[in-house]
Every structure is written in C-alpha cells, then in structure tokens.
C-alpha cells in the first residue's frame with residue numbers, strides 16, 4: 001500500500017481549526033466534509049472529536065484513495081467511506097427523499113481553488129443539507145472590504161489567477177451576499193494563522 005499524499009499546510013492548520021471547532025460545535029453530531037483533499041483534516045478531527053461521525057468527500061476519484069488509506073491506517077471507526085462529490089453536481093445526494101442532514105458541513109481551501117460557481121453550489125448544497133441548528137464552516141484566505149489585504153494573500157491570489165482565471169481569493173462580503181441568497185448568514189468570523197479566516201455560517205432567520 002503506497003503512502004497517501006501529504007499536505008504540509010493541512011498539517012499546520014489542522015490543530016488551529018480543531019481549536020475553533022471545539023468552541024463552536026456540540027459534543028456529538030454528523031459532519032460532511034467537502035473537498036477532503038489528502039484526508040488529513042478528517043483524520044485529525046475524527047480522532048480528536050470521536051463522538052462525531054464524518055463523511056469525507058472529494059471531487060477527484062484519485063484523491064479518494066488518500067482518504068481511504070489514512071482512515072484505514074488510523075483505524076478510525078467514525079469515518080464513513082469517502083464519497084465522490086462535485087459540489088456543482090446538484091443534488092449532492094441522488095435520493096432527494098432521503099437527503100441527509102448534517103450538524104456540520106466543513107470545507108477548507110476550496111472557494112479560491114475552484115470557480116466561483118463551485119462556491120455558490122457549496123452554499124446552496126449546505127443550505128439544503130444542514131440539520132436544524134447545523135453549521136457550515138469554511139476555512140481559507142479571504143479578502144475583506146475593511147481590512148488591507150495581507151501581501152502574501154495578494155501574491156497568492158495573483159498566482160491562482162495566473163494558473164486558472166476562474167480561481168482566486170474571494171471577497172468575504174461577496175460570499176456573505178451569495179450566502180444570504182442561499183438562505184445562510186455569517187454567524188462568526190475567526191482570524192486564523194497565516195492570514196486565513198474560519199467562517200461559521202448558519203441558516204438565516
């Protein structure tokens with residue numbers, strides 16, 4: 001069995017993210033992770049929050065292998081088999097009658113490394129699949145109207161747009177407006193290391 005891919009940044013940010021999750025989440029629940037990537041986040045959170053059940057997902061079939069191997073190596077019984085999911089393929093779950101509801105939908109570092117439409121789909125899908133009182137948590141870099149951008153984020157944004165013109169760091173206020181359209185509102189904003197934000201969203205009203 002070859003070793004799964006490793007992301008140094010996911011390794012650095014998993015504990016700061018967990019620290020905030022502990023503050024904002026109840027002791028137990030069900031979580032859907034969007035864009036699980038290497039699976040390092042879901043592995044860490046599942047180990048540290050053992051009363052939660054985790055459903056990892058990834059758009060790239062090849063990446064599902066990373067998650068499967070990590071979960072198997074860590075012998076985690078509270079992580080379900082990873083599911084292939086492109087947020088833009090709506091509905092996310094084919095049997096609309098059985099549409100599951102999650103207490104947490106977690107998505108790190110996708111909004112800026114996917115077209116804006118993927119972010120809109122994330123918000124729509126989350127509004128559909130959050131349980132009453134459930135939270136969508138997004139993590140990553142954002143620009144904000146009332147804060148000067150960190151030079152590192154400006155450079156990162158430029159490199160993203162050069163790689164793919166549809167990518168780029170999103171303006172937090174634009175995401176808020178799109179979230180309102182989807183029926184979600186920003187509940188909390190947490191400043192995180194390395195000029196990232198962790199945003200907590202819930203149903204509006």
Ligand SMILES: C[S@@+](CC[C@H](N)C(=O)[O-])C[C@H]1O[C@@H](n2cnc3c(N)ncnc32)[C@H](O)[C@@H]1O
Nearest residue numbers: 010035036037059086087108109110113114118
């Ligand atoms: C930078 S990686 C982040 C991975 C992981 N969440 C982390 O923070 O380490 C961006 C992720 O977004 C995912 N992604 C891009 N477009 C997507 C889409 N349309 N639906 C679901 N995931 C998508 C990619 O497959 C990739 O895993």
